[in-house]
Amino acid sequence: MLQTWTMWLWAKATRLLVLTTYKPNVTHLYNQVTLKPGQRLYMVNQLYPYTVKFTEETSTPRPVGEESKSLKRPNQMSEDPAKKVSTTSHTDHHRITDGSPPPKKTPEACSDKSESAGHWSQGLKASMQDPQMQLYKDDRVVVIKDKYPKARYHWLVLPWESISSLKVLRSEHCDLLKHMQCVGDRMVQQCPDAHKLRFRLGYHAIPSMSHVHLHVISQEFDSPCLKNKKHWNSFTTDYFIESEDVVAMLEHHGKVTVKEGMSELLKLPLRCHVCRKEQSTIPKLKEHLKSHIS
Template structure:
């Protein structure tokens, strides 16, 4: 017997006789019959009562119908469903997923990948340089041979919250980034850029210091490429200039659309069909 109900479960009825209230219909199922409850459109109530020779008083019938959308919580009258979670309904619906009661939204948020920089900047093994205002770490997924991040110890979530009083801090971040470039053993043959993503994926303001040969296995898709080679990448000096002139950083509308642009070489602007083709093309520009 199939009933349209609010959950996807298979109940094997054995010792108890249920009365199933489905919308305005009450159906009695005999012991030993299987009750399939599928779909998630309609509410239902299953009330289990022991099979006895004595008929139920009329008053009890009326009481049970007053709460048609609640299932009996009497532990003695529950049917075991420990093996029904593996049952797959033939309409293609996945089985219900178990949600542990102890699952904490706060713990999930704290470990969310977008908060990863706050963890990495505190890790001594990740730190390449630090002073009382900033710390420099390697990007975990570098998009070039040299890719560092300069982060302030001060908690600043994004470019949008920057104000004129942050000018000195951002200038210090730029000086530290330039010092990293000067100390790089390949600085004489590689070009570097220092800047910020208009809409960063990671929380906490961070300055990218990245070499421009883009020779890295972590550079895998169009989004990676365009985030560093279009106006989506805002030069450090331009960010400081905006703060000095306007007291805030203004991000233009439609920046996210820049990530969808065709793959173009950042040196000669020649369009390439795929990332592998682009990487092969870039070799001609690497001295």
């Protein structure tokens, strides 16, 4: 009888579980063991799953020295004492859990994560697919509202064809860019304020956003999103290349040439694009621009 009882106990204790304890007391289903901080508990059981509950005696306060050491331990667990440590196999990695299985990753969650992990410069590719952003589309291009407009009217004309930048444009893209310009002109014609506002159509020499896009922007620059010198100079200096000039370069040279030192244009003093009078700050510039708005 004793031998049978011993064999039963041994069979019940054949699953290996190695735990680094962080509480002084561990309560098992059948007994309670008092452990010191950092002491390891070895249990064996291959037939039945083990559930180990960590408890802490409040009647016996821990020495101050031990508490400070525990706080400095980099891998110290901060789970609630009622949390359980469970394992399903002696080859599984141990994890802290509240008894419920980990949530499964859905395809939607994965896609959201990958999209959010994408660089912000790729944002145009997502915006051009958003029906709420689209103002016009055909089989070659789509027009969207600029998320951070620098004027009352600021639209972007983008080709469905994947074209990363002006540098990769070639002569075969001439028809596409002419179509983009025609669509931009059509947007201006349909604008209710077209009779009193001036518009420009063009490209940034060194755009911050990937995917070629044509800016269609009104020239009063009345927008809270226009906040700094870089914003202003990117639309009012040679950094902004007219659409006709880009098409002409493709027709004559088969490529678009961006001059050296274009980025330095963004550092130029603030000057009114109408009278060329220099202004010291953006607020003063905006106040000055009101004199040119009829």
